[in-house]
Amino acid sequence: MIDVRVELPLPRFTLRVEVRLGAGVTAIMGPSGSGKTSFLEALAGLRRQARGLIALDGSTWLHSSKGIALPPEARRVGYVPQDAGLFPHLTALGNVGFGARGEVSAVETAIDTLEIRGLLHRYPTSLSGGEKQRVALARALATRPRLLLLDEPLASVDVALRERVLPYLVRIRDEWSVPCVYVTHNVGEALALAERLVLFRDGHVEAQGPPLELLGAPGVTRAAESGIENLLAGRVVAHDANGGVTRVQLDGGPSVSIPLVPERPTGARVTVAIRAEDLLVAVEPVRGLSARNVYPARVIAIERTGVDVTLRCALTDAGPDAAWLARVTPSAVEALGLTTGSTVWLAVKSHSVRLV
Amino acid sequence: MAALSTLLILPLGVAAALALARYQGPGKGAVETVLSLPLVLPPTAVGLVLLELLSRRAPLGAWLAARGLEVVFTWKAVLLATAVMSFPLLVRSARTAFEEVDPRLLGIARTLGCGPVSAFFRVTLPLAWRGVLAGTVLAFSRALGEFGATVMVAGNIPGKTQTLALAIFHDNQIGRDDRALVLAGVTATLAFAALWLTEWITRRRARRAHA
Numbered sequence: 001m002i003d004v005r006v007e008l009p010l011p012r013f014t015l016r017v018e019v020r021l022g023a024g025v026t027a028i029m030g031p032s033g034s035g036k037t038s039f040l041e042a043l044a045g046l047r048r049q050a051r052g053l054i055a056l057d058g059s060t061w062l063h064s065s066k067g068i069a070l071p072p073e074a075r076r077v078g079y080v081p082q083d084a085g086l087f088p089h090l091t092a093l094g095n096v097g098f099g100a101r102g103e104v105s106a107v108e109t110a111i112d113t114l115e116i117r118g119l120l121h122r123y124p125t126s127l128s129g130g131e132k133q134r135v136a137l138a139r140a141l142a143t144r145p146r147l148l149l150l151d152e153p154l155a156s157v158d159v160a161l162r163e164r165v166l167p168y169l170v171r172i173r174d175e176w177s178v179p180c181v182y183v184t185h186n187v188g189e190a191l192a193l194a195e196r197l198v199l200f201r202d203g204h205v206e207a208q209g210p211p212l213e214l215l216g217a218p219g220v221t222r223a224a225e226s227g228i229e230n231l232l233a234g235r236v237v238a239h240d241a242n243g244g245v246t247r248v249q250l251d252g253g254p255s256v257s258i259p260l261v262p263e264r265p266t267g268a269r270v271t272v273a274i275r276a277e278d279l280l281v282a283v284e285p286v287r288g289l290s291a292r293n294v295y296p297a298r299v300i301a302i303e304r305t306g307v308d309v310t311l312r313c314a315l316t317d318a319g320p321d322a323a324w325l326a327r328v329t330p331s332a333v334e335a336l337g338l339t340t341g342s343t344v345w346l347a348v349k350s351h352s353v354r355l356v
Numbered sequence: 357m358a359a360l361s362t363l364l365i366l367p368l369g370v371a372a373a374l375a376l377a378r379y380q381g382p383g384k385g386a387v388e389t390v391l392s393l394p395l396v397l398p399p400t401a402v403g404l405v406l407l408e409l410l411s412r413r414a415p416l417g418a419w420l421a422a423r424g425l426e427v428v429f430t431w432k433a434v435l436l437a438t439a440v441m442s443f444p445l446l447v448r449s450a451r452t453a454f455e456e457v458d459p460r461l462l463g464i465a466r467t468l469g470c471g472p473v474s475a476f477f478r479v480t481l482p483l484a485w486r487g488v489l490a491g492t493v494l495a496f497s498r499a500l501g502e503f504g505a506t507v508m509v510a511g512n513i514p515g516k517t518q519t520l521a522l523a524i525f526h527d528n529q530i531g532r533d534d535r536a537l538v539l540a541g542v543t544a545t546l547a548f549a550a551l552w553l554t555e556w557i558t559r560r561r562a563r564r565a566h567a
Contacts, residue, residue, distance in 0.1 A: 046463045072466035079467040085460055089482045099468025143468055
């Protein structure tokens with residue numbers, strides 16, 4: 001458990017953050033310039049103007065009123081910036097071993113965790129974005145840090161690569177019991193990794209709590225900002241290898257088919273995401289459609305959102321709170337004669353239901 | 357003598373360059389200007405200033421003389437003159453190199469357990485050494501060819517304060533152009549060797565880093 005209460009004057013505002021970092025991953029999200037990176041730097045000891053208190057089990061990194069402010073080298077944090085920040089004059093091995101103070105076992109374990117043994121003799125200029133991030137993660141882990149600080153480690157990596165690096169982050173979380181602060185702009189990453197989510201705005205904590213609660217809550221605009229309106233928690237119930245689908249039973253709701261994910265065992269907790277524009281809306285029972293997922297529902301609200309219309313729909317098979325958002329054009333509303341209370345069928349193809 | 361003066365200014369120059377690269381407060385411009393003055397002033401003017409400062413009539417010179425340290429018209433004056441004249445070249449080149457080192461890398465080195473000194477030797481210097489080396493070679497070449505300031509403050513005493521550059525002028529003046537030419541050849545060889553060596557090391561390292 002790490003208690004953090006820091007104040008740091010920044011050009012536009014004073015950063016004031018009070019959080020408690022437990023085991024596992026704490027994700028930090030917020031608009032650009034809301035102080036996320038500065039907060040990480042304050043934790044790392046790289047901001048000497050930071051005031052307040054940072055207390056871990058058994059040691060105090062910062063206690064301004066007592067005049068305690070440990071320099072970064074005495075804090076043992078593993079810091080990975082957005083662009084990996086590898087030392088260009090050293091090979092991957094030189095980078096990973098940089099801070100390891102002769103602790104061979106930690107270096108070896110870190111190399112194995114990130115599967116970078118084949119890259120060790122190469123210089124950073126010849127590594128791809130994803131490889132650089134893995135080397136940087138290994139470098140941070142090799143010091144056996146007491147706190148891991150990751151600043152958008154996947155932001156500079158393209159989408160396909162993101163999918164390949166993410167499992168390593170899951171692995172670090174599960175195999176290295178080190179508390180981790182994870183700054184991200186990506187809802188999927190926050191949901192996949194974090195136990196807790198802290199939302200920053202203009203240097204203060206706007207909200208904190210379990211990620212799904214915070215992001216999926218109606219009225220929380222941030223999920224919509226991310227482009228994913230429907231975030232649904234559930235549990236894997238079956239794999240159909242021949243059919244190429246995995247069934248996910250949603251909490252308090254129907255089940256959905258998603259493209260086969262054999263690596264998620266039956267019973268595993270998952271979160272699926274459906275974009276509002278991927279939901280098809282029909283006013284009659286749908287038949288002969290390729291979409292695997294069709295649900296009867298009732299329109300409970302019609303909201304004009306810019307040029308589009310968002311339908312808030314309560315699923316017949318789900319509890320009353322489980323509203324799905326579907327986006328349609330105004331002409332579709334007119335053509336289908338949709339009003340509040342209309343009965344509709346929502347359809348979505350498996351490939352539009354993504355695991356996050 | 358040029359090599360010795362270069363050795364002398366290397367740590368000082370690197371420290372000054374580092375300070376200038378990192379320090380952003382007031383007075384930076386003034387310090388930079390003063391340090392660069394020897395580049396723009398006529399060398400004889402710099403020599404004159406040094407001479408005035410170090411003569412027995414001046415407080416500094418008197419203070420040194422009282423401690424038995426005679427500078428003017430000795431080899432120490434040569435050393436001092438060449439050092440002062442070549443110092444700005446080293447500082448300018450090294451400063452640019454230090455400024456190009458991403459300060460965030462230093463922050464990362466710190467989180468990885470390096471103290472500030474260790475971070476300098478393990479990160480800053482390895483990344484900036486090319487600029488430092490280039491500056492050192494420039495400073496060395498300048499020291500080798502320095503004439504004006506040296507002749508003012510150290511005189512031209514054969515076997516005592518006569519540098520290569522001074523000897524070339526001296527030989528030419530007394531009609532021994534043959535000897536002057538030989539000496540010119542020597543300086544050319546030295547300068548060429550230094551430059552070529554720099555180039556060679558720099559390239560070899562560059563290739564390795566991109567292999």
